[in-house]
Amino acid sequence: MIELERVSKVYKTGDLELRALDDVSLRIDDGxxxxxxxxSGSGKSxxxxxxxxxxxxxxxxxxxxxxxxxGLSDNRLADIRNTKxxxxxxxxxxxxxxxxxxxxxxxxxxxxxxxxxxRAQRALTRVGLADRADHKPNELSGGQQQRVAVARxxxxxxxxxxxDEPTGNLxxxxxxxxMNLFVELNEAGRTVVLITHEPxxxxxAKRVVTLRDGRIVSxxxx
Amino acid sequence: xxxxxxxxxxxxxxxxxxLRSALTMLGIIIGVAAVIVLxxxxxxxxxxxADAFGPLANQIQISKDQGGVxxxxxxxxxxxxxxxxxxxxxxATVSPTVGGSAQLQLAGGGSYRxxxxxxxxxxxxxxxxxxxxxxFFDDQQVTSKAKVVVLGPNPVASLFGGQAGAALGQDVRIxxxxxxxxxxxxxxxxxxxxxxxxxGAARSYLLGGGDVVGSVTVRAVSxxxxxxxxxxxxxxxxxxxxxxxxxxxxFTVTALQSLLDQSSQVLSFVTIFVAAVAGISLIVGSIGxxxxxxxxxxxxxxxxxxxxxxxxxxxxxxxxxxxxxxxLTGIGGVIGILLGIGISVAAGIVLPQLVxxxxxxxxxxxxxxxxxxxxxxxGLLAGGFPANRAxxxxxxxxxxxx
Ligand SMILES: Nc1ncnc2c1ncn2[C@@H]1O[C@H](COP(=O)(O)OP(=O)(O)OP(=O)(O)O)[C@@H](O)[C@H]1O
Ligand SMILES: [Mg+2]
Numbered sequence: 165m166i167e168l169e170r171v172s173k174v175y176k177t178g179d180l181e182l183r184a185l186d187d188v189s190l191r192i193d194d195g196x197x198x199x200x201x202x203x204s205g206s207g208k209s210x211x212x213x214x215x216x217x218x219x220x221x222x223x224x225x226x227x228x229x230x231x232x233x234x235g236l237s238d239n240r241l242a243d244i245r246n247t248k249x250x251x252x253x254x255x256x257x258x259x260x261x262x263x264x265x266x267x268x269x270x271x272x273x274x275x276x277x278x279x280x281x282x283r284a285q286r287a288l289t290r291v292g293l294a295d296r297a298d299h300k301p302n303e304l305s306g307g308q309q310q311r312v313a314v315a316r317x318x319x320x321x322x323x324x325x326x327x328d329e330p331t332g333n334l335x336x337x338x339x340x341x342x343m344n345l346f347v348e349l350n351e352a353g354r355t356v357v358l359i360t361h362e363p364x365x366x367x368x369a370k371r372v373v374t375l376r377d378g379r380i381v382s383x384x385x386x
Numbered sequence: 387x388x389x390x391x392x393x394x395x396x397x398x399x400x401x402x403x404x405l406r407s408a409l410t411m412l413g414i415i416i417g418v419a420a421v422i423v424l425x426x427x428x429x430x431x432x433x434x435x436a437d438a439f440g441p442l443a444n445q446i447q448i449s450k451d452q453g454g455v456x457x458x459x460x461x462x463x464x465x466x467x468x469x470x471x472x473x474x475x476x477x478a479t480v481s482p483t484v485g486g487s488a489q490l491q492l493a494g495g496g497s498y499r500x501x502x503x504x505x506x507x508x509x510x511x512x513x514x515x516x517x518x519x520x521x522f523f524d525d526q527q528v529t530s531k532a533k534v535v536v537l538g539p540n541p542v543a544s545l546f547g548g549q550a551g552a553a554l555g556q557d558v559r560i561x562x563x564x565x566x567x568x569x570x571x572x573x574x575x576x577x578x579x580x581x582x583x584x585x586g587a588a589r590s591y592l593l594g595g596g597d598v599v600g601s602v603t604v605r606a607v608s609x610x611x612x613x614x615x616x617x618x619x620x621x622x623x624x625x626x627x628x629x630x631x632x633x634x635x636x637f638t639v640t641a642l643q644s645l646l647d648q649s650s651q652v653l654s655f656v657t658i659f660v661a662a663v664a665g666i667s668l669i670v671g672s673i674g675x676x677x678x679x680x681x682x683x684x685x686x687x688x689x690x691x692x693x694x695x696x697x698x699x700x701x702x703x704x705x706x707x708x709x710x711x712x713x714l715t716g717i718g719g720v721i722g723i724l725l726g727i728g729i730s731v732a733a734g735i736v737l738p739q740l741v742x743x744x745x746x747x748x749x750x751x752x753x754x755x756x757x758x759x760x761x762x763x764x765g766l767l768a769g770g771f772p773a774n775r776a777x778x779x780x781x782x783x784x785x786x787x788x
Contacts, residue, residue: 219782246697261402
């Protein structure tokens with residue numbers, strides 16, 4: 165379960181102060197499928213990074229399954245990112261010059277999982293890239309890279325999948341495929357939080373949270 | 387996360403960017419090779435100086451003091467006493483010579499008057515001379531008083547028109563005895579008007595003189611032992627000649643002390659020079675290694691961010707980068723050693739052909755160990771520090787790093 169309590173994120177550039185998140189409180193229950201929407205620069209990625217334990221709030225607390233993440237050691241945070249969370253970046257963040265399958269294997273390497281090759285191959289098959297396993301990121305299209313990033317996020321079977329515009333580079337068919345995958349994972353009991361600009365994508369969600377200027381302006385359940 | 391796993395990640399990292407790995411290694415190779423080659427050149431120079439001064443620097447001349455009333459000659463018995471290693475442990479060799487002059491005469495006409503030196507088989511070493519052609523007489527020919535002679539360049543010039551090859555094997559009459567010419571000395575500018583023959587032959591056929599020795603050249607066991615050798619020789623001869631007051635001494639013992647001082651001074655300059663060259667090239671090499679490691683690791687902050695975001699612990703990242711640094715500096719270091727030795731050996735073959743007498747570089751084990759050790763250390767530090775710093779960053783900051 166995710167609980168944000170009065171979380172703010174302030175960026176200081178020179179004497180300019182920018183409140184990317186402004187006093188946001190949000191609670192996401194286990195097994196939910198949430199879409200986060202809002203205009204560019206409204207703070208969606210900022211919030212997602214905090215949820216993914218990649219960044220820390222300037223103020224406020226983040227409770228993950230009842231534990232205050234702010235008080236955890238660097239190693240505990242690494243373990244949480246490794247086992248509990250599957251993160252899909254807006255800009256993919258695949259290792260360059262490294263094949264798709266090795267990229268997908270990477271989280272399992274740090275988890276010490278066995279039979280990585282087989283599991284990575286299955287994850288790639290699920291995103292429809294079984295035949296691209298040996299391609300390096302620069303040999304893949306933007307949409308294919310994005311799907312490799314999705315495969316990497318789901319390969320460890322984390323309880324939470326956080327995806328920053330996972331369909332931003334995909335055509336309609338691929339978008340539907342990836343969204344069906346997220347729905348499938350959600351039906352298997354996983355929490356899915358995804359950022360999107362597209363209303364069609366938000367259609368798949370059970371709940372839609374809208375941000376504007378770092379604040380939640382609407383929160384609808386469907 | 388096992389060490390083995392880290393090593394596999396590291397090797398994959400090295401292989402996935404071959405150009406970067408090669409460039410990093412190149413920095414190390416050049417650094418290590420430079421240290422080895424420069425030190426080898428310095429060593430060669432040092433050895434050259436030592437060789438040039440060494441043979442003369444441990445020599446001591448003993449001769450009779452002329453003019454003293456009742457002065458005793460140096461004799462074969464004196465020589466035997468000096469050769470007693472029990473009483474003179476600092477003395478390595480003792481070479482007596484007798485001198486005079488005589489007429490050389492060829493059967494086909496032509497004659498020339500020159501200095502006669504009667505000596506033993508180690509004359510070339512003791513006098514630091516070389517032959518142009520032929521060979522020198524050996525111990526057996528000394529003992530048997532063989533009638534053989536080695537001519538200096540002046541008699542050869544006069545009797546054979548300077549043709550050393552023509553002189554070799556010819557017979558020459560000296561006094562009333564016929565000698566066979568078995569060798570010709572190279573010029574040394576000082577004792578070129580000479581004919582050298584076995585000590586006993588000079589005495590028996592030309593100079594007479596019983597057991598009298600003209601002068602004795604003594605060599606100390608080492609340059610450092612010269613003062614002791616002088617003291618031991620003086621003590622022995624004092625005793626044999628019945629000298630109580632040094633004022634009454636009828637012989638002089640002279641070490642080539644000035645040469646000795648000069649050589650040790652030059653040697654110490656060369657030693658300091660070699661150390662300075664090694665130090666500077668080591669610093670330059672280290673900066674190269676540190677520089678390339680710093681640049682590549684900083685450039686890879688984003689990669690570290692990705693690994694952290696996916697759940698890598700700090701330790702795992704540090705291990706990966708340290709192993710990468712170790713493999714690069716290790717392989718680069720070994721190649722650098724081989725290259726450094728190769729260049730030194732090649733220079734030792736090629737340079738003396740281009741520049742006569744150029745001192746051949748000589749690789750020192752110390753420089754190899756030092757260069758490899760320091761580059762490994764610098765590689766680990768320069769690879770480890772920035773990797774550690776990047777691994778401490780929040781994943782998001784590392785990911786945003788440009
Ligand atoms: N590291 C940073 N330093 C300074 N300002 C930042 C930083 N990161 C984000 N911002 C600012 O915070 C605001 C929110 O950024 P964020 O990336 O969360 O937007 P977003 O909603 O994800 O936008 P988009 O839909 O374009 O991805 C923006 O105005 C951005 O300029
Ligand atoms: Mg964004």
